Amino acid sequence: QSVLTQPPSASGTPGQRVTISCSGSSSNIGSQIVNWYQHLPGTTPKLLIHTDNQRPSGVPDRFSGSKSGTSASLAISGLQSEDEAVYYCSAWDDRLNALLFGGGTKLTVL
């Protein structure tokens, strides 16, 4: 059971908008920066969103991040088949003194 809680799965059809949640606490999301990673099968994890809501260069603006209190969300609009991947939220926890990853959400494009 991860300290950062994500739904194990999400799905949508091409063109739809999907949202993936990440729930934490005051010692992690509530006081620390949230980053999101995309992990496609057979590849290296890729930084998708940093500093809660910033996209690295090259990441399409279909991807967006937000944070409120002790929860964060990743939204993907205009869903495409190549978005099928596992998505992880991550944040430092200053009580555990550890970098946390959520359990991951497997996104399926129907």
Next chain:
Amino acid sequence: QVQLVQSGGGVVQPGRSLRLSCAASGFTFNTHAMHWVRQAPGKGLEWVGFIWYDGSNKVYGASVKGRFTISRDNSKNTVDLQMNSLRAEDTAVYYCARDPPHSGFRLDHWGQGTLVTVSS
């Protein structure tokens, strides 16, 4: 361009040791913290630990503390993960990752990953 090239890994018996290495290029290595992250078969990402840009501080995840050691050589642009007293549950793909200064633990470049299998 930024590159992190990993080496080491393989099959090792329980209780034995193994050392992974990560060679960096394309950026100023001695200004970046470096992390190790692993993924066990069928599981999610798990943080192993990290080392400050100058090697002066190291922090480890609870599951590896006391058994694993991270070190770096800024003259060679390498970071290593020494894994001792290996257990079956340490079986995973291990990644090194770069953490830019003042980035809030943003792992913006990752190595290709290397598989460690602990089995008798």
